[in-house]
Amino acid sequence: MGEYIKFEPSKEPLYGEYKKWNMYLFHKDKLLVKIDGDKFIIPNGDDIKRLKLDVYHLQCLGAYEKTDCYSGEIEEIKDDEYKFIDLRTYSKNISHDEFLVGAKALLLLDHVRNNQKCGVCGTKMIMKVSGNDRAMICTNCDNMVWPKTAPAIIVAVTKEDKILLAHNKMFPEGTYSVLAGFVEMGETFEDCVKREVFEEVGIKVHNIKYFGSQPWPFPNSMMIGFTAEYLEGEIKVDNEEIVDAKWFSKEEARKISRKSISISSDLVEWFVNR
Ligand SMILES: [Zn+2]
Known part of the structure; x- marks a missing residue:
């Protein structure tokens, strides 16, 4: 399965001996990495043995590209070859898939240590x-x-050849994005799309279609992406989260959207390329 699905969840190691394990070890939510020039490398089982570290809450995560991965917690160490970094910093240095393995490791560690x-x-x-x-x-x-995972919907609302983009007061000046919001308990994703769009910008939508999903481990969310079409109403922003919202043409959307690792930029890209 290692080629069909890159990450295979498992409570037991699936390949190789401990020397080859990828060890995702955290101290105060920061990941231990080996520094190699401008690259961050996940230490293996041999490195950890050499460092003589006590590892708490050690758990097998599963295997990534046929390498077993473990998560755990350690005390702070001082070693010139190693450094503790947060996951956002780690995400800038490696592929999105590799970043998600690091995120899984922290989520599992959190789950174990928060439920002692x-x-x-x-x-x-x-x-x-x-x-x-x-x-x-x-x-x-x-x-x-x-x-625990907290699901949140994210939706690209279109009206003929335009897309609805909004400025959230948390965003940097002049940037616009698609709408998003957390799913309430017992709510379907589709109802959440309808409610969030109506609450935030006062319009009704229909033809809600699934687009894709993205784990968002800051700290434990899951973004479920949708597209939807305008049905009726005039834009009226809630002024709590959303302070401005407008219909943008493809040209305008291309200029104003923020490129990021988030599914929000995939949704805008889908619109400008359709
Ligand atoms: Zn009990």
Whole structure:
């Protein structure tokens, strides 16, 4: 499967011995990397053995391109060859797929260390052994906690040959993007698209179609992208998050959109190239 799907989740190593493992180790949410010129390299099992590190909450993540990957937490170390960096810095230096492996590692570590005690009865929790899921289970009351992800929709709304782009007050001056928002509990993605667009810019949409998805691990979100067509209404911004919204032609959208690793720039690109 390693060629069909680059990352194979697994609680047990699938390939090679520990020397070849990729070790994603964190201290205060910063990733330990080996410095090689301007490149960041994930240390392997041999490097970690040499550094004589105690690793806490060690978990096998699965394999990336047929190399087993582990996550864990370590104390701070001082070594000229190594450095701790945050995931945003790491993302600028490597491919998006590799970045996501680092993100998975931090998400798994968070899940394990945030669920050491049961939220119902306060007793110790342990990783469930059976099955391939990552549930933590209470040793007293059987309460189970699965890794949490917060879904958010992101949508490109079009009206004939124009796209709706909005300026969020958090954005840098003069930049516009597609609309996005968190899914409420018990809400379908489609209803969330309708509600978010209506709340933020006061228009109704239809013909909602799935576009793609992107994990957004800052800290544990999942963006689900859609396209939708204008149905009715006039633009009226909420002034809470969105302070301006307009219909843009392809030419204008090309000029004003922000290029980024996010699915939002893929949606704008889809519109200007359609
Ligand atoms: Zn319990």
